[in-house]
Amino acid sequence: MNKFAPLSDFQRPTDGQYQLAFFRFSALEGDRYVLTNQAGEYLVLPRAVLSALIRHELPSDHPYYSRLRSRQFLFDTSSKLGKALLANKVRTKTKRLENFTSLHIMVVSLRCEHSCPYCQVSRQSEDRNAFDMSTETAEKTLSLIFRSPSPAIKIEFQGGEPLLNFDLIRYVVVRAEQMNLSAGRNLQFVITTNLAVVNDDILEFCRLHSILISTSLDGPASLHNANRPRPGKNSYELAVAGIEKARAVLGAERVSALMTTTKASLSMGREIIDEYVRLGFPGIFLRPLSPYGFAIKTKSYTSYDVERWLEFYLDGLNYIIELNDNGIRFRELYASTVLTKMLTPFEPGYVDLMSPAGIGISAVVYNYDGEIYASDEARMLAEMGDKTFRIGNVHKNTYEEIFSSDALLDPIEQSFAGSAPMCSDCAFEPFCGAEPVFHTATQHDFVGLKTRSAFCTRNMRIFKTLISLMEESPKVRELFMQWAN
Ligand code: SF4
Known part of the structure; x- marks a missing residue:
């Protein structure tokens, strides 16, 4: 049995030879953007790096390249387990659903x-x-x-x-x-x-x-x-x-x-x-x-x-x-x-x-x-x-x-954030919620217009603030890690 993986596993891919995973991005303050993958992991990038990434022009020796690959924002020839790993993370996040109420x-x-x-x-x-x-x-x-x-x-x-x-x-x-x-x-x-x-x-x-x-x-x-x-x-x-x-x-x-x-x-x-x-x-x-x-x-x-x-x-x-x-x-x-x-x-x-x-x-x-x-x-x-x-x-x-009543299933289906206008493009969707009851109470609609939604305004500001605070201070990041766990 070969003790080592083949040499090709350790070789850098040719620049630009990567596949973009599904991800969303939203602007933070200044020229920074936050990206989230399907499992809700995030990364903050300068606009120029995001732009190079999307145009398949990010060199494989760029400091952000390996971080993007390790969080499954991109896949290349060396990310053999990347897709399986991402699928596993998504399964863990959604596991709660199978237990139901x-x-x-x-x-x-x-x-x-x-x-x-x-x-x-x-x-x-x-x-x-x-x-x-x-x-x-x-x-x-x-x-x-x-x-x-x-x-x-x-x-x-x-x-x-x-x-x-x-x-x-x-x-x-x-x-x-x-x-x-x-x-x-x-x-x-x-x-x-x-x-x-x-x-x-x-x-x-x-x-x-x-x-x-x-x-x-x-x-x-x-x-x-x-x-x-x-x-x-x-x-x-x-x-x-x-x-x-x-x-x-x-x-x-x-x-x-x-x-x-x-x-x-x-x-x-x-x-x-x-x-x-x-x-x-x-x-x-x-x-x-x-x-x-x-x-x-x-x-x-x-x-x-x-x-x-x-x-x-x-x-x-x-x-x-x-x-x-x-x-x-x-x-x-x-x-x-x-x-x-x-x-x-x-x-x-x-x-x-x-x-x-x-x-x-x-x-x-x-x-x-x-x-x-x-x-x-x-x-x-x-x-x-x-x-x-x-x-x-x-x-x-x-x-x-x-x-299985329509009164339960219709609002769940219609308000699903992954396909709701604005939410489907929003980097914060993995952290956010659908909230059909709030939007019915305030806008008489399961989905609601998010530009007029106090729920959206409140949460988006909180998400941006938490990410910015962690980016600005390693000490705050450490504290927030403790809160998260
Ligand atoms: S409600 Fe607002 S913050 Fe939440 S996912 Fe939708 S657009 Fe993003």
């Missing part, structure tokens, strides 16, 4: 004792029977959940305030665990709660069943209490006390928090981040408001535009990088999700940043009344009267009818 959101009650003006689910304050999920509906929901082929099943309880119907949560957890004895899935539970009504019994049950807690924290007391009114005006005090209590019983790593950016938050980015650091959270997700529910009715959504939010976000991101420079380990979680897509072979499965869209495929929502929606945003849209993304009902439809 892993996140199952159960809205166990629409009641809430808070009255947040930005609420995206149009909570209700009265009539327990009308707005709580029944055990019959929960049973039917569980049967559907366990039809999902996903080896990992996460059941997330949402509201309103789900703890107002804790008896049903208790019932569902115990039943799901029983059903899982034969189903054998990696089963996990999350309760999304404002923690205002949490008590020792609830936390003990969470401990016994390894339930995660996800709460809301908008920032320091003055901001949080202004954003999240409730009787007693003490939402912040209850949330912080609840976080401490929950950490003591469940462990700090089992309690996370989410913030929402209101107009009042915009000038307080650094104070909000400081609050999260002070309370010992490892990161923050700087989230914009979404165009649904009370956020629209009360005009909260229109109270700032995407440019103002980006100013807030980018200042927050820079501040978090500064904190890390000063030895405080802390992450921005949206950037971390994007960086996982940019810097690793893995797909984090964040519904908003998936194409084909993550609706139904990655997450699905079972509403308190038995109606099934393709995503959390889809049910928020339905609460506003637009049931475009209602994909079935737990009492009336089979698993097959629900997950």
Whole structure:
């Protein structure tokens, strides 16, 4: 057996004798361009190099040549395994699709004792029977959940305030665990709660069943209490006390928090981040408001535009990088999700940043009344009267009818970014998402005109900024590698 590959494998190809792979490119600032391949790997090149590459005039001893070849932007006589390698990377990125739905959101009650003006689910304050999920509906929901082929099943309880119907949560957890004895899935539970009504019994049950807690924290007391009114005006005090209590019983790593950016938050980015650091959270997700529910009715959504939010976000991101420079380990979680897509072979499965869209495929929502929606945003849209993304009902439809319904498949097919106008030519497509629900809410169309899309503006700026920051500073690149992994 020959120990060595033949000499031809080590010979340089004749200049210009290379084949271009499929790739997309977009301009960054100055004369730089970013290129992405089909697996979402990127490379930043000066315009002159890009131009020579495309005209098949890039010499094989050019410093960029081997980098382009190793990331499968071009193939030559020595890239024997290049195409197979690229195919393997694409398969790894899309592997999630074969598992299908892993996140199952159960809205166990629409009641809430808070009255947040930005609420995206149009909570209700009265009539327990009308707005709580029944055990019959929960049973039917569980049967559907366990039809999902996903080896990992996460059941997330949402509201309103789900703890107002804790008896049903208790019932569902115990039943799901029983059903899982034969189903054998990696089963996990999350309760999304404002923690205002949490008590020792609830936390003990969470401990016994390894339930995660996800709460809301908008920032320091003055901001949080202004954003999240409730009787007693003490939402912040209850949330912080609840976080401490929950950490003591469940462990700090089992309690996370989410913030929402209101107009009042915009000038307080650094104070909000400081609050999260002070309370010992490892990161923050700087989230914009979404165009649904009370956020629209009360005009909260229109109270700032995407440019103002980006100013807030980018200042927050820079501040978090500064904190890390000063030895405080802390992450921005949206950037971390994007960086996982940019810097690793893995797909984090964040519904908003998936194409084909993550609706139904990655997450699905079972509403308190038995109606099934393709995503959390889809049910928020339905609460506003637009049931475009209602994909079935737990009492009336089979698993097959629900997950092959036109209401699910049409938006997924039509919004696919790889063939959508503008996205199909955009270098950031591998990092971005299709978001048919957002574009239906804002433009009454699954695809939307991307030049007028706040989703597109927001994400494109974030993608460009993250890449530029990594190009400019090896230290930031190293930090971002840690966030990505
Ligand atoms: S939405 Fe915008 S940023 Fe995203 S892929 Fe489409 S054009 Fe690119």
